[in-house]
Amino acid sequence: MPQIFHRSTNTLSRATIFGAVFVVAVLGWAALEVQRSPYVTYAGVRKPQPVPFSHQHHVAGLGIDCRYCHTTVETSSFAGIPPTKTCMNCHSQIWTNAQLLEPVRASYRTGQSLQWTRVNQLPDFVYFNHSIHINKGVGCNTCHGPVDQMPLMYQQESLQMEWCLDCHRAPEKNLRPREQVFNMRYQQPTGLNPVKVDGQRYDDQFDLGTALVKKYSVRSVKDITSCNTCHR
């Protein structure tokens, strides 16, 4: 009786069996990577805006405070998008003829709001409150990244739940003194660059963070990682 299979089938079957393990592992890994990539999260993607507003120019160049435009960030869940009038405080005086700013002037003339494209968008089933984060010492750039370096606004982080939980499970990793919250160039304490709170020097983020958790009465990790803290 002739052989059904060629000798090479032995090698081939071994290769496919072990290869299958490898292929499945790589596919699993790739799926998890894609799920966290900007392809899914849009992190780092510059979305088109009606006016190419530059945070870099206004914040780093001109030194305008975040709260000049985002007025309700300390008191409300919503940081606030400024009305056209806020833009016109300055732009009724400077760059009054710039073609780039025509949509702003048009909005001012007609009373129709500018339709900005939302950049940092959380799903509707997430309850998020800006004011509590600001008041407990979470810096703007902890979540929003170096906004003062962004000529066009983009989302810095993935905004995925695991990212939220990273901080909620260990808030001391990121807290800073309240007065430093709007400081875009704030550095976490090191031996060379200590941070003072209530006369006490801290040269380590863990010590500082732990002290601030206590000082600002941040609720326990169990509380702030409970499902209904964010999914109400």
Place this chain on the structure above:
Amino acid sequence: MDEQSKMTANAQETPVMEPGYTFGTVTEKISAIVLTRPASNGWFVGFGIAFLMTMMMLYAIGYLFLKGVGIWGVTIPIGWGFAIINFVWWIGIGHAGTLISAILLLLRQSWRNSINRFAEAMTLFAVACAGIFPGIHVGRPWLAYWLFPYPSTMGVWPQFRSPLMWDVFAVSTYATISALFWFIGLVPDMATLRDRATHPAARIIYGMLSLGWRGSARHWHRYETAYLLLAGLATPLVLSVHTVVSFDFAVGIVPGWHTTIFPPYFVAGAIYSGFAMVLMLAIPIRKIYNLEDFITELHLQNAAKVMLATGLIVAYGYGIEAFMGWYSGDRYDAFTLWNRLHGPYAIPYWSLLVCNIFIPQVLWIRKLRSNPVALFFVSLVILVGMWLERFIIVVVSLSRDFLTSSWGMYYPTRWDWMTYVGTIGMFLAAIFLFVRLLPMISIFEMRTLLPEAEVKE
């Protein structure tokens, strides 16, 4: 001495295999069903009907995906309807296969050799049917993979303290081990089919599935080791899988669910229904394919005895439930019992008692145990009874809980029935294909039962 001779007499009366066979004729008889015997018209009609039922199931599931679980009868307070009932029923049926192949192997019960192959196939197909339900009963079935723990972007794991999570592990382990066990056991027979097949495609396919089996002493040694190891792994599963399934209920606090009797009573019920299914398949198959010499009266007798024993354990479970309803002094437990006997679901409950406890008592009669037709119908009654048992557990407890304000009724819709009947079709379609494509009785294990196989020491 007297007893021993009596046992020998018994064994002579109903042998594991009828005498007169040789290695060659056993191999020929079993492999011919697959290789040379043409598929009959009856096979095509049976498979066609089962296939249509499968299509009906796919239609019902497709419509479910389109519309959502609202097309089913489930609603508050009865959020668990047919899906859970059918899941438990099918998983239970699978248990007989594992018991036959693993536990009876370890106990050296040679009568298992004739029925283990198709009992294991039955297990696999039953688990496949069961596996459909947890997947489709979640509100968003395309996210059913959330049942499994994997490093998700949500940064949380499934709730490991929930029995539903344990279920995922129990059932997926069960499916994996059953599939491996079945396949390993098939390898030597695949080689037989490869060697006997004449069609080149059949030779290549069976050749690939036989994994290069040549029947050398080393192959046999490794095979025996692997098979025993898998039997050892599968043995605890016979007990653990349905125990975990019973935890889905027992860990809850609903009256009628929250009892410690559930694990043993569920396991006994599983084996009970599983053997009923084995008989319902074996009886027609041995008749149609003239396998009465291999699946003899002894097998029917033994299966019937197992059903009788497990049926009595189940009856004991019902008895204890009723007793505890009174003895616990808990008014809700007492009401659960009263409600089962007299409430809106009294008819299914009484039918369940008749199907599972009263009718199977006829198995005490030896004549009936060896009458295939009678056994077939008793098995059918048991399968219906076991389905009703799960219906009573799931629906009646949820329909009447602590607060009268949250009482309600459950009315299955046509979609519930189409899905349920459809899975039966899928199960049968798989069985139809199995008997045509694979040796439904283990050829090489049957050969070990022959006098030729006795080694003189």
